[in-house]
Amino acid sequence: MLKIGHRGAKGHAQENTLASFQKAIDLSVDMIELDVFTSKDNIPMVIHDNSIDRTTSAKGLVADFAAASLQELGIPTLAEVFNLVNIQCEINIEIKDFKSVTSVLQLIEESTFPTDKLLISSFDWNALQEVRFHSNNLRIGVLTETDLKLALAFAKFIKAYAIHPHYHLLTQENILQMQSHHFKVFPWTVNEPEDIIFVKSLQVDGIITDFPNRL
Numbered sequence: 001m002l003k004i005g006h007r008g009a010k011g012h013a014q015e016n017t018l019a020s021f022q023k024a025i026d027l028s029v030d031m032i033e034l035d036v037f038t039s040k041d042n043i044p045m046v047i048h049d050n051s052i053d054r055t056t057s058a059k060g061l062v063a064d065f066a067a068a069s070l071q072e073l074g075i076p077t078l079a080e081v082f083n084l085v086n087i088q089c090e091i092n093i094e095i096k097d098f099k100s101v102t103s104v105l106q107l108i109e110e111s112t113f114p115t116d117k118l119l120i121s122s123f124d125w126n127a128l129q130e131v132r133f134h135s136n137n138l139r140i141g142v143l144t145e146t147d148l149k150l151a152l153a154f155a156k157f158i159k160a161y162a163i164h165p166h167y168h169l170l171t172q173e174n175i176l177q178m179q180s181h182h183f184k185v186f187p188w189t190v191n192e193p194e195d196i197i198f199v200k201s202l203q204v205d206g207i208i209t210d211f212p213n214r215l
Contacts, residue, residue, distance in 0.1 A: 002030040002206030011210035027212040031090040038100040043067035044078035082113040095122040101130045132158045
């Protein structure tokens with residue numbers, strides 16, 4: 001079972017920062033999960049929200065700032081994370097909006113980071129379709145917090161690698177159903193010890209958590 005650090009190690013360091021990713025690596029994660037929006041100059045930036053209000057001292061939309069300005073506020077570029085991780089673990093890139101697809105794919109193409117250590121996920125299934133249209137090889141994870149049957153059907157359609165359900169949706173039956181179609185199951189975001197015990201008992205393939213040390 002893979003140990004997947006949510007936004008790095010969000011329970012230990014500020015989310016989606018280089019410090020958080022380093023902490024996750026120090027905690028021996030198999031994979032880090034991160035979020036991407038695109039800057040004004042079309043650079044993939046690692047941040048969960050479409051605005052910088054919650055996680056920085058400034059205010060405004062990510063799309064209204066150049067990458068250099070966002071970096072000064074502590075928001076890393078995806079390229080910086082590639083360099084930091086340097087194949088010490090895998091990376092799950094959650095694309096937060098459709099217009100970020102092109103810049104993310106371009107960076108992956110230009111980077112030396114191995115594509116077999118990357119997993120592209122999104123709640124925006126149109127974005128995932130766009131990823132698959134451009135690449136037959138990239139691994140795709142279908143995110144859902146509502147309808148697992150629909151997610152399974154879509155995962156088959158785009159030849160996904162994994163399904164990422166909210167852990168409250170999980171039962172022994174639907175786990176087996178997804179795995180019987182050869183999809184990995186990576187539920188999120190499982191933090192409390194009793195929830196971790198329950199989800200582990202379902203024999204999932206990996207757990208996305210703010211506290212990798214609890215797995």
